[in-house]
Amino acid sequence: xxxxxxxxxxxxxxxxxxxxxxxxxxxxxxxxxxxxxxxxxxxxxxxxxxxxxxxxxxxxxxxxxxxxxxxxxxxxxxxxxxxxxxxxxxxxxxxxxxxxxxxxxxxxxxxxxxxxxxxxxxxxxxxxxxxxxxxxxxxxxxxxxxxx
Numbered sequence: 850x851x852x853x854x855x856x857x858x859x860x861x862x863x864x865x866x867x868x869x870x871x872x873x874x875x876x877x878x879x880x881x882x883x884x885x886x887x888x889x890x891x892x893x894x895x896x897x898x899x900x901x902x903x904x905x906x907x908x909x910x911x912x913x914x915x916x917x918x919x920x921x922x923x924x925x926x927x928x929x930x931x932x933x934x935x936x937x938x939x940x941x942x943x944x945x946x947x948x949x950x951x952x953x954x955x956x957x958x959x960x961x962x963x964x965x966x967x968x969x970x971x972x973x974x975x976x977x978x979x980x981x982x983x984x985x986x987x988x989x990x991x992x993x994x995x996x997x
Contacts, residue, residue, distance in 0.1 A: 850888075852896055852926075862890055877908040899926025916940045 850859045866887050870876040881901055888897045902925035907914070914920065921932035933944035947955075956963040 850891060850896070850900060853893065854891055859891065862888060873908045873912055876904055879904075896926065902926065916942065918944065 850863060866884075869883070869887060870879050884901045884904065885897055888900055891897065891900075906924055914924065916936060918929075918932045918936065921927050921935055922929070927935075930946060930948055933946040936942040936944040937946060953963050955961075
């Protein structure tokens, strides 16, 4: 929900979603049109479709998902950033979270040039170099990712 949208815009939509469908059982029986109506203030139709598809997958699995980057990225709308954030903040695992701002800072730290395609092309390389410097303790990983 936070893709290309500020948290203060997402918060009321998330709250409405959770109050309307407080359980996975209630979500499982939700109509797509009801989900679309709640999510419409976020705009970006591709994102709404991804959120609806992800909610369906999660409800069908009773909220259980495997905790690896590869498995998370198989979920609708989940890419490198979301998968790494979920593992770091909720899974207690070591994962480097990459967004445009952290790529810029990290590129400077490891001596990479930064440009329009840096995130797509050099994220894996920057991430690998930084992973070797991040302690394996999840709290350290959260602190490093939060500070960048």
